[in-house]
Amino acid sequence: MRTAFLLFLLAIGIQAQTLLIRNATVLTVTKGTLQTGCVLVRNGKIAEVGPNVNAPAGATVVDATGKFLSPGLIDCHSHTAVEGSVNEGSVSDSSMVNIADVLDPTDINIYRALAGGLTVSNVLHGSANAIGGQTIVIKLRWGKPAKDLMFAGAKPGIKFALGENPKRQGYPAEFLSSPATQERRFPGTRLGVEDEIREDFTQAKIYQTKWKQYNERLARGEHPIPPRRDLRLEPLVEVLEGKRYVHAHSYRSDEILALIRTADDMGFKIRTFQHVLEGYKVAKEIAAHGAGASTFSDWYGYKYEVIDATPYNAAIMTRKGVVVSLNSDSDELQRHLNWDAAKVVRYGGLTPEEALAMVTINPAKQLGIDDTVGSIEVGKSADLVLYDRDPLSNYSKVLKVWIDGHPYFDRDQDLQDRDKRAARKKELIAKEKAEEDAARKKSETERKDKTTPNAVPPTKEGEL
Amino acid sequence: MRPAPLFFALAACCLAAEHQSIIIRNVTVHPVTSPEIEGGSVLIVDGKIAGIGSDIQAPGAQVFDGQGMHLYPGLINAGTNVGLAEISSIRDTVDLDEIGIFNPQLKAEVAFNPTSEHIQIVRAAGITTVLSLPSSGGEEFGSPNATTPMITGQAALMHLDGWTWEEMALKRGAALDLLFPIIPSVPRRQPVTTGTPPRTYPDLEREYKVKLEQLSTFFEDARRYAKATSAGAPDFEPDPKLEAMIPVIEGKRPILVRAAKERAIKDAVEFADKEKVKIIIADPHDLGSTLDLLAKRGIPVVLGQTLSLPLKEDDAYDSQYSLPSQLFKAGVKFCFATFDVEFARNVAFQAAAAVAFDLPQEEALKSVTIRAAEIFGVADQIGSIEKGKVADLILTDGDPLQATTSIKAEFIAGRLVSLESHHTRLYEKWKDRP
Secondary structure (H helix, E strand, O other): OHHHHHHHHHHHHHHHOEEEEEEEEEEOOOOOEEEEEEEEEEOOEEEEEEOOOOOOOOOEEEEOOOOEEEEOEEEEEEOOOEOOOOOOOOOOEOOOOEHHHHEOOOOHHHHHHHOOOEEEEEEOOOOOOOEEEEEEEEEOOOOOOHHHHEOOOOOOEEEEEOOHHHHHHHOOHHHOOOOOOOOOOOOOOHHHHHHHHHHHHHHHHHHHHHHHHHHHHHHOOOOOOOOOOOOOHHHHHHHHOOOOEEEEEEOOHHHHHHHHHHHHHHOOOOOEEEEOOOHHHHHHHHHHHOOEEEEOOOOOOOOHHHOOOOOOHHHHHHHOOOOEEEOOOOOOHHHHHHHHHOHHHHOOOOOHHHHHHOOOHHHHHHOOOOOOOOOOOOOOEOOEEEEOOOOOOOOOOEEEEEEOOEEEEEHHHHHHHHHHHHHHHHHHHHHHHHHHHHHHHHHHHHHHHHOOOOOOOOOOOOOO | OOOOOHHHHHHHHHOOOOOOEEEEEEEEEOOOOOOOEEEEEEEEEOOEEEEEEOOOOOOOOEEEEOOOOEEEEOEEEEEEOOOOEOOOOOHHHEOOOOOOOEOOOOEHHHHOOOOOHHHHHHHOOOEEEEEEOOOOOOOOOOOOOOOOOOEEEEEEEEEOOOOOHHHHEEEEEEEEEEEOOOOOOOOOOOOOOOOOOOOOHHHHHHHHHHHHHHHHHHHHHHHHHHHHHHHOOOOOOOOHHHHOOHHHHOOOOOEEEEOOOHHHHHHHHHHHHHHOOOEEEEOOOOOOOOHHHHHHHOOOEEEOOOOOOOOOOOOOOOOOOOHHHHHHHHOOOEEEOOOEOOOHHHHHHHHHHHHHOOOOHHHHHHHOOHHHHHHOOOOOOOOOOOOOOEOOEEEEOOOOOOOOOOEEEEEEOOEEOOOOOHHHHHHHHHOOOO
């Protein structure tokens, strides 16, 4: 209890810290670029942005002359920090499972991503089923317990998946590249995937009505028997009521359009289409539905349904009014989303500002968190990244990262600590070895005591 | 925003003939092997570079106005499966990893599909030459056994323009693709399996030794065969497999050894020493203490994807990003490759990332041009803008290692090639959908 209180005090101390980053090229994303700018951080929030800001007493001052400051990068499609498999693939609708239950805050990929300027991730269930599990948004607060990684106030989501992945479990054995790990199940076609979602929402609406009627009777002072809770349908009711976002894995234009129509018919919204490599073919319809598109910069050629992938996808969708973000879907790629964003300048001629927006404010909008993150603006959370060069340069690297004004990555510190960590590792290995040796000696002595001397040959080195 | 302005497209039809002279004027020439020339010109005659400078006279030559942009040598991806694999997850479209332990007679170029979509896509990124490999790679964490392939065939350097693979082959038999036997890492926590029990270290070590022995025997057979060939014995029976090994044991064709970790690298170098063959280390991810060894022996390295995760949980976060600068500081010659198809066009961005992590910028550019040419013995033909070399040139609006740069025009063997691809055609069609 006392430890908790001390930690609380410590946290308050961190929150209360005042930080001034001075003379950086400030890429605000939403309010242009300050060639030489200062950003003042107070209580974890951006307090002032301008060409000249005086350092308040006691402020930590970072001289960033010649360096670049951007908002923390945001990845709208990640599976980082998910313990074990990302797929509960045994059923076609696994909406009852939640990624929050299997979040591993000690996944080293969190730190590696931080070292690449990432501060927020949309952590998703896999794509093995038409309706997958519940999803969460996290801040990469490395070193904190799982509950402290949760992005407070971010709306939870649910993963949907269309196309090859969800229908694969329905293939006959001769079409599987590796032996089936489970029985065939519906759906095995895109027709079936469309129907699966429609059937599930039909049930969800009935379930919703039952609860509505129950609550109405309760309000009238009656004593009705409550409907039986259904943990699978509850999250779908939340979708219908706008309390949970739908993130839909998709590739082909037909399936994207079909899901939009299902959603229209059932009365819910798709928040984002994920991957959405043929989004450019139905950009008009995506924009009209109000969905965002979270895509890859230039992935192609890895499966049949991406046959019409093109790196110009982001540019076309942007010009047709879709809010586009670039995601990683990868523990590796999430470490340099800024370099990835630069590609939309080459492919389709978007501006550098539009490019940077695709890994900052646009994913923030898609996740409904743009009121607190995604740009450098007064009042927003101080999630900031300092680079040695323009982050859209492939020669740039991240020097420092702050989340809520608290430093979470510092390259100099990382370099300094390497010897220390190596020494610590050596120490731990020696300790473990000593313990093993001691245990072995002990067991030998015990054996010797029980038998005649020298009857058991000594254990040879390396046999353990 | 078109991939290439209209006048370039018009120029294409006029400049198609190979025997013509073309002069590219009004460009900053970046020869790579010598200082850049502002306001320079490059003269191409019969597909070769015939002159470079700021004051070249070429009466009768077609003039190509570079509009003040930058001219670089074409980039090289020194390890791909381009031409041999179309969609990696669909086996029918993949011609990699033939059955058999020793297949030195297999030649990548004969199955190089000259109309693969990847060729145009990779070319549009400024890459004019790729090394095409007949295998998809090693099995570092897999489970090699007695039938796992070791020699998968000959890699070929392919130009990314031509009507047939014969026209595209720049150097056949550029290297022998060798997946060196390793002792795979045994996971600390064995996965729960219902099938065969997981193999233990002693098992794996035994298998490794057997494979090493097989490999040595095969080289020994090749040596005996070479002797028999030259002796011209009356009852001599030719064997294509062993025939293909003759250039290798004579030191004319290097073995390209996929060796990810320190131990495999050391083993492979030791093996090459014992067999007295030329060796190139490919796709290393943990150099460990091998830097001095590689530097001292002058063994070159083809780096695989350096935009990859550290091997071990406690490795430095930038352990892969810094591989190029480690090699550079140690004095080891290296170039870049992707060892795939889907990301082959992005090889320049790996070189660029190395600059972020301490590789000098000019070295990064060399590592995707002249260094690759040197390592595969074609530096007299490609890799830089020099008189007498093949005219593989790219015109850009900036540094070709930057993603924000566009490739505006490209010459392969003096021919102006199209930068259109399935990707640009989809763009042109769908951007105007009403």
